[in-house]
Amino acid sequence: MTELHLKASNAVPGVRINEYQFQGSFFIAPHVHDSLRLGFLMRGAYSGDGDENLEMAGPALVYYPALTRTGAAFHNAVQHFLWIDIERGWLDQMALSRGLPVRPGVTSDQPVLDLATTLKLALPSIGAAHPIEVESIIYELLKTLNEGESFVGARPQWWRDALNILHEDKSAISLTGVAETLQLHPAHLARAFKAHAGCAIGEYNRRLRLSRAARDLAGTAKPIAEIATERGFFDQSHFNRHFKRAYGLAPSQFRVSRS
Numbered sequence: 217m218t219e220l221h222l223k224a225s226n227a228v229p230g231v232r233i234n235e236y237q238f239q240g241s242f243f244i245a246p247h248v249h250d251s252l253r254l255g256f257l258m259r260g261a262y263s264g265d266g267d268e269n270l271e272m273a274g275p276a277l278v279y280y281p282a283l284t285r286t287g288a289a290f291h292n293a294v295q296h297f298l299w300i301d302i303e304r305g306w307l308d309q310m311a312l313s314r315g316l317p318v319r320p321g322v323t324s325d326q327p328v329l330d331l332a333t334t335l336k337l338a339l340p341s342i343g344a345a346h347p348i349e350v351e352s353i354i355y356e357l358l359k360t361l362n363e364g365e366s367f368v369g370a371r372p373q374w375w376r377d378a379l380n381i382l383h384e385d386k387s388a389i390s391l392t393g394v395a396e397t398l399q400l401h402p403a404h405l406a407r408a409f410k411a412h413a414g415c416a417i418g419e420y421n422r423r424l425r426l427s428r429a430a431r432d433l434a435g436t437a438k439p440i441a442e443i444a445t446e447r448g449f450f451d452q453s454h455f456n457r458h459f460k461r462a463y464g465l466a467p468s469q470f471r472v473s474r475s
Contacts, residue, residue, distance in 0.1 A: 226339050228347035230306025231354060233339060237296045239434075246287035251301040252316070253280040254357070256332040259462070260295035261423065264288055264320065271379065273415055273423050276324045277332055279361065284320055293427035294463060298336060302354065310355055315362045323361075324415060331357040372408060374398045382421055385428065388448060391417065426462050429455070433467055434474035440467050 223235045255262070257274035264270035264286055270278055274297070280286055282304060307313045335353045338346075381394050394417070395402040409417040429447045432438055438446075444455035444467075459467050 226350065228350050230303045230309070231350060232301045233335075233350070234299045235297075235336075235339065236299070237294075239294045239430075242288075242290045242295070244288040246285055248283060248285050249280070249301070250282055251303050252282045252307065253284075253286075254278070254298075254300040254302070254332075255280075256298040256300070256336065258296040258298075258333075258336065260293045260297065261291040261427070262288060262295075262297075263291070270320055270322050271375070271413060272322045272324075273413060273420050275329050275333075276322055276415070277328055278320070278322050279317055280320050281316070281318060286320070291427070293423075294430065298332070298339075300335075300354065302358075307358075310351075310358075312355070312358050312362065316358065317361065322412070327360055328357065331360060372412070374400065375412065378405070378409065378417075382417075382424060389421070422458065423462065425449070426459055429459065429467070430463065430470065433471040440471075443467070 223237045225235070226233045255278040257272060257276050257278070259274045261273045262271070262278065264278060264280075272278060304313065307316075331353060335350070335357065338349050338353060377398055378394065381389065381397060391402050391406060395405045398405065406417060409420070413420050415423075425447045429443050432443045432447070433440070436443075440455070441452045444452045447455070449455035449458070456466055459465075459470070463470055465473065
């Protein structure tokens with residue numbers, strides 16, 4: 217099991233933010249936490265196991281009301297995320313206790329992600345950020361959740377089957393093929409998947425292929441062009457472009473960094 221690496225920790229009265237980054241799989245047993253919790257997944261893939269089963273691939277934000285039973289499984293990839301715990305007293309003080317979603321959910325709405333990214337940028341690697349800056353960003357973030365209808369909750373019955381198909385590691389699958397297997401209309405599958413995953417089904421599949429390619433780069437001596445082809449990319453140039461966008465490094469640089 218991969219060791220969870222705490223990259224940074226910041227706190228202001230009533231709010232605590234922990235930043236984690238690691239590569240691999242990690243599991244957290246189901247538990248109940250007292251505070252409202254937000255998870256900003258910048259990179260990676262996450263499954264929540266508890267009162268509701270939630271799935272997402274970064275960038276996305278997951279929301280857990282206080283006293284929610286949750287567990288977590290981070291899939292085998294580069295993971296980078298923030299956990300933001302917010303106490304009831306802070307919510308009362310900021311007049312945010314009412315109107316927030318009452319059930320867990322996931323969103324990839326751009327205004328929410330923009331605010332979460334702003335919060336990440338405001339946090340120093342070492343030491344505490346200025347309370348007024350952190351609090352104002354979190355206030356705006358929660359107000360945005362309060363006023364919008366960003367979140368989706370429980371997954372449809374076919375959800376787990378859809379994920380199983382996507383995780384089978386086949387070289388090529390199609391939207392119509394997945395829809396036929398699930399006995400759904402392709403347009404309905406595309407709309408519903410994006411609502412529940414926080415990204416389009418094609419993007420989710422590409423992230424999985426990039427994650428597998430990252431494992432190949434780190435764990436094998438295969439040529440990059442061969443990995444690109446095996447993972448379903450048109451050519452090495454196509455693969456390089458998407459890989460660098462996802463991991464911040466070219467595939468050759470990523471391989472060196474993991475050697």
